[in-house]
Amino acid sequence: MTMLAPVAARWLLAGEWRAGPLRMGIAVLAIAVGVALGFAVHLVNSAALGSFGRAMASVQGRADLAVRATMPTGMDELIYPRLARLPGVAAASPVVEVAASWGQLARPGAAPRTGGRFTLLGTDVLRAMHVTPGLIGFSPGGLSGVGTRPGWQEGIIWLSPELARATGLKVGATFRFTAAGRPLALRVAGQLAASGDEARLAVIDIAEAQDLLGQIGRLQRVDLKLAEGADVAATTARIAAVLPADAMVATPEGEASRADALSRAYRVNLGMLALVALLTGGFLVWSAQSLSVARRRPQFALLAVLGLSRRGLVTQLLIEGLLLGVAGAVLGVVLGHALADLAVRNFGGDLGGGYFAGAQARLAFPALAALGFGALGLATALAGSLVPALSAARVPPALALKGLGDGVDPTRRPPAWPGLVLLSAGTGLALAPPLFGLPILAYIGMALLLAGGVALMPALARALLAPLAQAGSRYLPLDLAIRRLWGAPQAASVALSGIVASTALMVAMAVMVASFRQSVDDWLVAVLPSDLYLHLEAAEAGGITPADQARLAAVPGVAAARLQRVMSIRLQPGQPAVALMAQGGFAAVPLIGHSAGAPPAGHVPVLISEPMAWLYGWQVGDRRQLAIGGRQTPVFVAGVWRDYARQFGAIILPLADYRRITGDLSMTDAAFDLAPGADAKAVQAALAAQLPPAVRGQAQFGRPGEMRRVALQIFDRSFAVTYALEAIAILIGLVGVATSFSAQVLARMREFGMLRHVGVQKRQLLVMLALEGAGLGLVGAAAGIALGLGLALVLVDIVNPQSFHWTMDLALPWPLLAGLAAALVACAAGTAVVAGRRALGAGPVLAVRADW
Amino acid sequence: MRRLLLLLALPLLLAADFAVVRPGVPMRFPADHGAHPAFRTEWWYVTGWVKSGVGTGARDVGIQITFFRTRVPRLATNRSRFASEQVIFAHAAIADPATGKLKHATRIARSGFGLAQALVGDLDVAVDDWRLWRTPDGRLHGVVVVEGQRLDLAFTPSVPVIVQGLGGYSQKGPSASEASHYYSWPQMKISGTMAGKPVTGTAWLDREWSSTLLNPRAVGWDWLGLNLDNGGALTLFRMRDASGRALWAGGSHRDATGKTVIFQPQDVDWQAAGWWKSPRSGARWPVRPVVRYRMNNRWQSIEIKPLMPDQELDSRAGGGPLYWEGAVTMKGGRGYLELTGYSAPLRM
Amino acid sequence: MRPDLPSATAAPAAITAPAVLAAHALAKSVPLANGQRRALFAGVDLVLTAGDVVAITGESGVGKSTLLNILAGLDAPDAGTVIINGQAIAGLDEAATTALRCRAIGFVFQAFHVLPHLDLARNIALPLVLAGSAQAPALDAARAMLDRVGLGGRGGDHPAVLSGGELQRVAIARALVHRPPLVLADEPTGNLDPETARRILDLLLASADAAGSAVLIVTHSEQVAAAARRTLRLSNDGLAAARPA
Structure with missing residues (x-):
């Protein structure tokens, strides 16, 4: 009897569900939305990362170990026999690897794409078959090389299944594509044996690859198979000892961590936001349960008198919370999976973030993660139910039975210290350094700030309303509204918690995105001073030759052409590659802070981007070594520039120095200043006509205005998920306000009945409710915006630098904030009136008699 | 000839500019x-x-x-x-x-x-x-x-x-x-x-x-190379067609003194015998052939015995043929026997 | 159960049957806004035996309902002891008090207090299922009680369609469904018209008689008080006989 008897529990629960299906439904939905968001983000992330990892593994062919050139220009091929002869190395497979593309590449905001990118590999099939058997071609006649069709037969190409699908090419068809700036046409001999489903790659003979792609004497990597029982560490050390400056050992784990590092910050941030959404759901459950408990106090009192113990009561409320949680969790997991499916299908695995180009995401249903997120939702629901349950159990039943137990005592001052403690703890954590390179503590700090803000609401509401309450009002409805709000701040804060939490989150996100967008916009203006820009996609292995460059510069209307050679360079194994940009002069980069003076003798001056400085610890004035052109080149860090385009770092060095060191005279990007009066469109057409036919499909022209527009479009798209999260948070908040109000209004029906009996008109009551609602909305909006600005500061000044390694200037979207406040006030007042109309429709007499 | 084995698997390359085998090249x-x-x-x-x-x-x-x-x-x-x-x-x-x-x-x-x-x-x-x-x-x-x-x-x-x-x-x-x-x-x-x-x-x-080696009608061949105990050496081979008959045959005998006789196709008569079935591939191999050769207008007959029956080699996984290549003995000598084209015709 | 009466010596000598309820020297005061306390009553002694019907009257604010709550273990006295069915409430924890109440006491309130979302049968069966009874026998007992209070066959109805008198019948059925030794009623007819009130009172007393329960009624109503076997008057000084039994 101390616990709740099962039959009684069932009856009471069923009764409650019948009594308030909408209220219960909304609590379930709140949990479901939180769980769904968290689960969806997790699913999308793991799908994207999984497919990206598999695609990477496919391109690598699952070798035990690989030696990679740090730059796409490759390393000297003579490393291959040296590696092959090392003790512990069972087999070595030399590989030429270049980026390639077919058809017309996609341009953001331009015509639909008719082509795509892929990785073109040149292998020696006789070596690859021992090291990376997945990269062996398979024709209808059998395996290549040792079978009826040798892989080094000229003029043929083997496609991965995904590439064959994407191109629609069958065996025997001719595949026309561009690689290393050269047009190629090879006959499709068949598909690769086991290259996975995700990777777009093609394999040709290594000799042909070197010859056709201008890679004579160069290898991008050597895949290694270790001898059975070989000491991996010792072998790796032996390998590292023979490597030239422009090569490094890449382990499969290192490649996996590189894939992980590529999108880690993005994923973790989205995941954290989803958890915050779940937290908001928790507030809503708390709010819904609190109100439901307050409303049912007399019922609980009756049950207590009839023989339901306090523990039994708590148990019943927790079972209610549990059912809410289970329903919410199940619904959330289903919803989350559907959401993720939709997102992956429409936006791709990186949700438009652009991290996983060239990999097809595939959604799975990980039972463990589903359980985990479901459990999280359940825990949130239980936690949200526990507090009201305990408070309900504390009320003496005799008091509650008399209808006096709703805890409203106008003389009691709500304590401020719990909120203040939470706020200061949150602030402390928000300022903490990153954990595992991620702003985890800052996120926990944000959650605490949120909780603190909500906990502070009663005291805050009271403090804000104190002057009004003292003054009173001669307008009866206003006076009644103010006294109610002032006298029952706890009740108000229950209604407010959801709205404050969601408003704060939304404001934080809005301010962060606005700041980011403003900074990006400013930055775009700064980095795009020329009139016309040319960029070659997928041209790392070789762009436009000097002869073509001269022809471009000579196009009428071009006053000046600044050339750029962009490629990636790996500085550390397991870290994403850094962009190396050889520019004709250091114009047009927005420097941060001071720049150093003249470089010391023998040093090449370089500018590094902000993420580069953050990730590798380089500082202005540092002397460093950079492995370009096969040897270490001493460089001098002359300055740090702001860069939002390359999250993993970028280095700018003078084009002349680059050409001197590497002998590479090609270029991949160019900026053109036009002669006065020249028509940009005409010049662009003339330039395009001068491009060699092979690279026309890869060439993208841009004018600053259009590029800015496209860049901001991409920016907005990659933040689309964030906007969606925001909208959902607001929706949750408003739903919370609506349910709180209607529940509270229903709970106060007796009060309204009494007021009508003493002569207050129905209309006056509605005005009173509207004013109460507006007051609550105002307090909630004010508190939410204040809290949100605090959270925004954490996002802008702590989370972003810690995750993405760039800084931005705070920008406040005032119109948005004002509109938000107005919307909240209007919505709160409107909801209150709607709920009031319903409550008052029944008539005052019934309200007084009905007791509850 | 023999031992084309793996090479058989290599492609027929059209228009290849290969040197041609001609008689009279010392x-x-x-x-x-x-x-x-x-x-x-x-x-x-x-x-x-x-x-x-x-x-x-x-x-x-x-x-x-x-x-x-x-x-x-x-x-x-x-x-x-x-x-x-x-x-x-x-x-x-x-x-x-x-x-x-x-x-x-x-x-x-x-x-x-x-x-x-x-x-x-x-x-x-x-x-x-x-x-x-x-x-x-x-x-x-x-x-x-x-x-x-x-x-x-x-x-x-x-x-x-x-x-x-x-x-x-x-x-x-x-x-x-x-x-x-x-x-x-x-x-x-x-x-x-x-x-x-x-x-x-x-x-x-x-x-x-x-x-260029193989006649289009040939499905396989048999080959023997035997070091004779007396210091001599015996080489025997034949090309088979689909019916198992010899399309061509040849070989040589050199005695201890160094005197060498070259066999013409009609000088060699190879009879498959001693069939052994491989438990792995299911192929049947005549691992104890009886071979007659005519030297100085006299027919000699030798009976071949393998060191062990299972000397089958399966290189099909690498695109090569299934064949039998093993150590064998005869009375007064020992060497190696090669059998091809018994499971499926060899093709070039 | 065999009543064990450790405090029987404190009870009046008139006891002839085992005491269902025995209260001795109860006192209660309430805090005031100025920090002082106002005494409600003191020195309350009360004994009810099986079949007893006692009415307590008194002025408003003297603490009649508070006394009832103390007797039910819902409120604690400043001084004195309450023994229900031979068990002293003071020594019990909350769970045990709840269990005792569940087993030994039935309640009838002025404002009926039925759960709006349960049908009549389930409302009546609540004390049984809260005590751990299975659903079917509890509902059977509830339907039997509905017959007794004149609402036979309406077990599936919900409280919303009932009149005040009918609601109180339901409350009486609920109070007696588990055959408690003691029924506590707080102004059971306070919300009813005189004619209905009379019928309800008769029903309560008849049902209690049939169940063998003692009844303690707190009331303002002369009519109700007149129906009781004994009437006591509560004042600041304690209980005194209002008129001869």
């Missing part, structure tokens, strides 16, 4: 020990019997160390170091009755980068850690690793080479173009180590190079 040594890269294919095929272990534990073990060179033509304009036309394939096997079946291993690589090559001018063919070469003292050396057992052997010639066929022009079919340059080097004394233990024995080197 053998020159040591140049002909070395590679002939203009021809489509060639091989160095060492087979032999060694005595493994000592005292009562001593037993006879068969060994094969074979290197193939295949030319895959490509555009001469390709400047890549990888643009080699020569592929080196090597195969080694140990027939140990204690094991009951063959231990074997392979190596394959395109020549170049010092990792694989076949020297022109003298014998030196290598692929990765395997090598077969001739030292200035006239001895041959072979180093291979088979399933963890390292074979490090020296082969000391005791007799001159047998120039097969018509001065080294060995016809393999009814058409004069179906032929190879062919010499054999029997009665080589083996000394060296197997898995670190000293071994001795007798070996046979077969050398052939050609660009």
Whole structure:
């Protein structure tokens, strides 16, 4: 009897569900939305990362170990026999690897794409078959090389299944594509044996690859198979000892961590936001349960008198919370999976973030993660139910039975210290350094700030309303509204918690995105001073030759052409590659802070981007070594520039120095200043006509205005998920306000009945409710915006630098904030009136008699 | 001829500019020990019997160390170091009755980068850690690793080479173009180590190079190379058609004094016998053939007995054929028997 | 159960049957806004035996309902002891008090207090299922009680369609469904018209008689007080007989 008897529990629960299906439904939905968001983000992330990892593994062919050139220009091929002869190395497979593309590449905001990118590999099939058997071609006649069709037969190409699908090419068809700036046409001999489903790659003979792609004497990597029982560490050390400056050992784990590092910050941030959404759901459950408990106090009192113990009561409320949680969790997991499916299908695995180009995401249903997120939702629901349950159990039943137990005592001052403690703890954590390179503590700090803000609401509401309450009002409805709000701040804060939490989150996100967008916009203006820009996609292995460059510069209307050679360079194994940009002069980069003076003798001056400085610890004035052109080149860090385009770092060095060191005279990007009066469109057409036919499909022209527009479009798209999260948070908040109000209004029906009996008109009551609602909305909006600005500061000044390694200037979207406040006030007042109309429709007499 | 095995699997390359096998080209040594890269294919095929272990534990073990060179033509304009036309394939096997079946291993690589090559001018063919070469003292050396057992052997010639066929022009079919340059080097004394233990024995080197071999009607062949106890050497082969009859046959006999007789097709009569069914592949092999040959107008008959029945080799996973290559004995001699085309026709 | 009466010596000598309820020297005061306390009553002694019907009257604010709550273990007295069915409430924890109440006491309130979302049968069966009874026998007992209070066959109805008198019948049925030794009623007819009130009172007393329960009624109503076997008047000084029994 101390616990709740099962039959009684069932009856009471069923009764409650019948009594308030909408209220219960909304609590379930709140949990479901939180769980769904968290689960969806997790699913999308793991799908994207999984497919990206598999695609990477496919391109690598699952070798035990690989030696990679740090730059796409490759390393000297003579490393291959040296590696092959090392003790512990069972087999070595030399590989030429270049980026390639077919058809017309996609341009953001331009015509639909008719082509795509892929990785073109040149292998020696006789070596690859021992090291990376997945990269062996398979024709209808059998395996290549040792079978009826040798892989080094000229003029043929083997496609991965995904590439064959994407191109629609069958065996025997001719595949026309561009690689290393050269047009190629090879006959499709068949598909690769086991290259996975995700990777777009093609394999040709290594000799042909070197010859056709201008890679004579160069290898991008050597895949290694270790001898059975070989000491991996010792072998790796032996390998590292023979490597030239422009090569490094890449382990499969290192490649996996590189894939992980590529999108880690993005994923973790989205995941954290989803958890915050779940937290908001928790507030809503708390709010819904609190109100439901307050409303049912007399019922609980009756049950207590009839023989339901306090523990039994708590148990019943927790079972209610549990059912809410289970329903919410199940619904959330289903919803989350559907959401993720939709997102992956429409936006791709990186949700438009652009991290996983060239990999097809595939959604799975990980039972463990589903359980985990479901459990999280359940825990949130239980936690949200526990507090009201305990408070309900504390009320003496005799008091509650008399209808006096709703805890409203106008003389009691709500304590401020719990909120203040939470706020200061949150602030402390928000300022903490990153954990595992991620702003985890800052996120926990944000959650605490949120909780603190909500906990502070009663005291805050009271403090804000104190002057009004003292003054009173001669307008009866206003006076009644103010006294109610002032006298029952706890009740108000229950209604407010959801709205404050969601408003704060939304404001934080809005301010962060606005700041980011403003900074990006400013930055775009700064980095795009020329009139016309040319960029070659997928041209790392070789762009436009000097002869073509001269022809471009000579196009009428071009006053000046600044050339750029962009490629990636790996500085550390397991870290994403850094962009190396050889520019004709250091114009047009927005420097941060001071720049150093003249470089010391023998040093090449370089500018590094902000993420580069953050990730590798380089500082202005540092002397460093950079492995370009096969040897270490001493460089001098002359300055740090702001860069939002390359999250993993970028280095700018003078084009002349680059050409001197590497002998590479090609270029991949160019900026053109036009002669006065020249028509940009005409010049662009003339330039395009001068491009060699092979690279026309890869060439993208841009004018600053259009590029800015496209860049901001991409920016907005990659933040689309964030906007969606925001909208959902607001929706949750408003739903919370609506349910709180209607529940509270229903709970106060007796009060309204009494007021009508003493002569207050129905209309006056509605005005009173509207004013109460507006007051609550105002307090909630004010508190939410204040809290949100605090959270925004954490996002802008702590989370972003810690995750993405760039800084931005705070920008406040005032119109948005004002509109938000107005919307909240209007919505709160409107909801209150709607709920009031319903409550008052029944008539005052019934309200007084009905007791509850 | 024989031992086209893996080469058979290589493609018919149209419009290939290969050297043609012609009669009247004299053998020159040591140049002909070395590679002939203009021809489509060639091989160095060492087979032999060694005595493994000592005292009562001593037993006879068969060994094969074979290197193939295949030319895959490509555009001469390709400047890549990888643009080699020569592929080196090597195969080694140990027939140990204690094991009951063959231990074997392979190596394959395109020549170049010092990792694989076949020297022109003298014998030196290598692929990765395997090598077969001739030292200035006239001895041959072979180093291979088979399933963890390292074979490090020296082969000391005791007799001159047998120039097969018509001065080294060995016809393999009814058409004069179906032929190879062919010499054999029997009665080589083996000394060296197997898995670190000293071994001795007798070996046979077969050398052939050609660009066109097989008659279109041929489905396979049988080959025997036997070192005779009296110091002589017997070579026998035939090409079979789908009905199992000989399309062509040949061989040679050299006695202890060095007197050599070359067999014409009508001088060899090969009768399949002693069928053994492989439990792995299901193929049936005539591992105890009876072969008659006519020398000096007298028919001789020899009965062949394998060291063990299971000396089947399956290279189908790598695109090669299923064949039988094993150590055999006859009364008064021992050597190696090769059987091909019994499970499915060999095709070029 | 065999009543064990450790405090029987404190009870009046008139006891002839086992005491269902025995209260001795109860006192209660309430806090005021100025920090002082106002005494409600003191020195309350009360004994009810099986079949007893006692009415307590008194002025408003003297603490009649508080006394009832103390007797039910819902409120704690400042001084004195309460023994229900031989068990002293003071020594019990909350769970045990709840269990005792569940077993030994039935309640009838002025404002009926039925759960709006349970049908009549379930409302009546609540004390049984809260005590751990299975559903079917509890509902059977509830339907039997509905017959007794004149609402036979209406077990599936919900409280919303009932009149005040009918609601109080339901409350009486609920108070007696588990045959408690003691029924506590707080102004059971306070919300009813005189005619209905009379019928309800008769029903309560008849049902209690049939169940063998003692009844303690707190009331303002002369009519109700007149129906009781004994009437006591609560004042600041304690209980005194209002008129001869």
